[in-house]
Every structure is written in C-alpha cells, then in structure tokens.
Amino acid sequence: xxxxxxxxxxxxxxxxxxxxxxxxxxxxxxxxxxxxxxxxxxxxxxxxxxxxxxxxxxxxxxxxxxxxxxxxxxxxxxxxxxxxxxxxxxxxxxxxxxxxxxxxxxxxxxxxxxxxxxxxxxxxxxxx
Amino acid sequence: xxxxxxxxxxxxxxxxxxxxxxxxxxxxxxxxxxxxxxxxxxxxxxxxxxxxxxxxxxxxxxxxxxxxxxxxxxxxxxxxxxxxxxxxxxxxxxxxxxxxxxxxxxxxxxxxxxxxxxxxxxxxxxxxxxxxxxxxxxxxxxxxxxxxxxxxxxxxxxxx
Numbered sequence: 138x139x140x141x142x143x144x145x146x147x148x149x150x151x152x153x154x155x156x157x158x159x160x161x162x163x164x165x166x167x168x169x170x171x172x173x174x175x176x177x178x179x180x181x182x183x184x185x186x187x188x189x190x191x192x193x194x195x196x197x198x199x200x201x202x203x204x205x206x207x208x209x210x211x212x213x214x215x216x217x218x219x220x221x222x223x224x225x226x227x228x229x230x231x232x233x234x235x236x237x238x239x240x241x242x243x244x245x246x247x248x249x250x251x252x253x254x255x256x257x258x259x260x261x262x263x264x265x
Numbered sequence: 266x267x268x269x270x271x272x273x274x275x276x277x278x279x280x281x282x283x284x285x286x287x288x289x290x291x292x293x294x295x296x297x298x299x300x301x302x303x304x305x306x307x308x309x310x311x312x313x314x315x316x317x318x319x320x321x322x323x324x325x326x327x328x329x330x331x332x333x334x335x336x337x338x339x340x341x342x343x344x345x346x347x348x349x350x351x352x353x354x355x356x357x358x359x360x361x362x363x364x365x366x367x368x369x370x371x372x373x374x375x376x377x378x379x380x381x382x383x384x385x386x387x388x389x390x391x392x393x394x395x396x397x398x399x400x401x402x403x404x405x406x407x408x409x410x411x412x413x414x415x416x417x418x419x420x421x422x423x424x425x
Contacts, residue, residue: 139393142314142393143392143423144289145404145405149401150409151297155412155413155418156300156418156419158420159422159424161424163424165267165268165272166270166288166424169291170289172295173296183354183355183356184358185365185423185424186363186370187370189364190360195364195370196370199421203304203421206304207303213295231270232268232273234276243328247324248348249346250347251346
C-alpha cells in the first residue's frame with residue numbers, strides 16, 4: 138500500500154514539475170504503479186533505506202537510488218540495485234499465503250510509538 | 266526469487282473472506298520532468314511513507330490517515346518515531362530509523378557533495394491508506410504544496 142501511495146504521489150509531483158525518484162522494495166507494486174523513475178532494492182519490507190545499523194549499506198542503497206536521476210532517461214524506468222540482503226529466510230514469511238492479517242486495528246486516534254511522545258506533543262502545544 | 270506482494274496479499278485476503286483489494290495499476294505513461302542540473306547542484310526533498318514523526322509532533326492514526334508531517338531535516342535519528350498500520354514492518358526501524366527513514370544518510374551525502382542541498386524540512390505520511398481517491402485528493406496535493414514551499418529541484422520518495 139505504501140508503494141502504491143508513493144507511485145501516486147510521485148506521479149502528482151512530476152506532473153507539477155518536480156522530478157521524482159521512487160525507491161521501493163516491492164517490485165510488482167512499483168511496476169504496476171509506474172512512477173516516473175523507480176529504484177528497486179530486494180530487501181524485506183520496512184528496510185527500503187538499507188540494513189539496520191549498517192551505514193555503509195544504507196549509503197550504498199540511497200546513493201545507488203539517487204543515481205537513477207542521472208541514468209533513467211525515459212518515463213517509467215526502473216533500476217535494480219545490486220544490494221543483497223544475504224539471508225533469504227524472510228522470503229518464506231513474505232510469500233506465505235496463510236490466512237493472516239498482521240495489520241493493526243483501524244483506529245482513528247494517534248498511535249504513539251512511546252507514551253512519552255504524547256506528552257512531548259502536548260508540551261509542544263498540540264491538543265492530543 | 267522476488268516476492269510478488271500483490272498476488273500474495275490477494276490470496277491471503279481471499280482466505281480471510283475479504284473483498285479483493287483493487288490495486289492501482291497505471292494504464293497511462295508516467296509524467297516526466299527532466300532534472301535540469303546535476304544532483305551535486307540540486308536541492309533534494311524527501312518523502313517517506315513510513316509514518317515517521319518527530320518527537321513533539323502528533324503520531325499518525327491507522328485508518329486512512331492522509332495527513333503529512335514536516336520534519337526539520339536537522340532532526341537527529343534519536344528523535345524519530347513511527348506509527349503505521351503495519352507496525353510489524355517497523356521493528357528494526359524503531360531501533361535504527363535510518364533503515365527506512367534515511368535522513369542522516371542524506372545529510373552525509375549532502376556534506377560530501379553528492380547532493381547539492383537538502384530541503385530544510387522533509388516529509389512523511391502514513392502510506393497505508395486504502396482509498397486511492399484520498400491519496401490523490403488529500404496526501405498528494407499536500408506533499409506538492411510543501412515541496413513547492415521548499416523550492417526543491419527533485420524529490421526522493423521512499424516507500425515502506
């Protein structure tokens with residue numbers, strides 16, 4: 138869904154004169170949504186900007202994606218980044234079609250990562 | 266093998282008895298705006314759909330929250346938080362935000378001259394919005410207006 142949102146927003150920005158590059162980890166959703174420029178990294182969802190605590194990998198993913206601004210010359214072009222996650226165990230989980238819904242309940246109140254975040258927002262003058 | 270998410274999710278929901286989700290499938294060529302300068306001279310903007318917010322800002326809610334947050338680009342990773350309908354993908358990001366929200370990485374690339382400038386503020390949204398109409402009518406125009414205020418030359422959009 139996030140990839141779909143990125144495709145829709147990228148097209149909107151580009152149509153209004155802002156060149157965009159969409160970096161994603163779900164190749165099929167990028168290919169369906171056809172943003173103007175795309176970079177695909179074959180990592181588990183939630184790690185689109187590189188491996189956790191691996192700054193060299195994070196830099197390589199982001200710099201590699203940004204090179205797409207120079208190398209993609211046609212609308213809808215997609216570059217595949219060479220980065221490898223290494224362990225493929227995550228793919229079993231990601232391709233499981235077992236009847237499971239891992240989403241959160243569809244609440245309409247702010248869902249704070251930490252309770253202290255609510256206090257910080259209140260201190261900043263927000264009504265929460 | 267590359268994961269086919271659309272097919273996997275369709276089959277998962279089918280077994281749960283849900284109505285199949287109608288994914289956006291572009292039936293037209295994407296728009297195109299050439300970047301008229303090298304990246305090393307360009308002012309770059311960022312949008313992350315990870316539901317990132319900075320300490321002191323309002324968290325997102327899970328049901329089709331189409332709002333955006335403007336996060337000052339000097340914000341340290343320790344002050345980045347997340348709220349997103351698919352919290353299960355954020356376990357690592359909550360320990361190292363850079364795995365999904367590459368603000369520090371972009372600052373480094375700017376300091377080294379790979380990028381000319383980074384916008385003063387970058388943007389996030391909670392990308393798990395089911396209504397494509399609401400993304401088009403609410404999120405996309407809000408991001409565009411914010412990017413125009415920042416006078417960016419180009420934007421990196423990072424999907425979660």
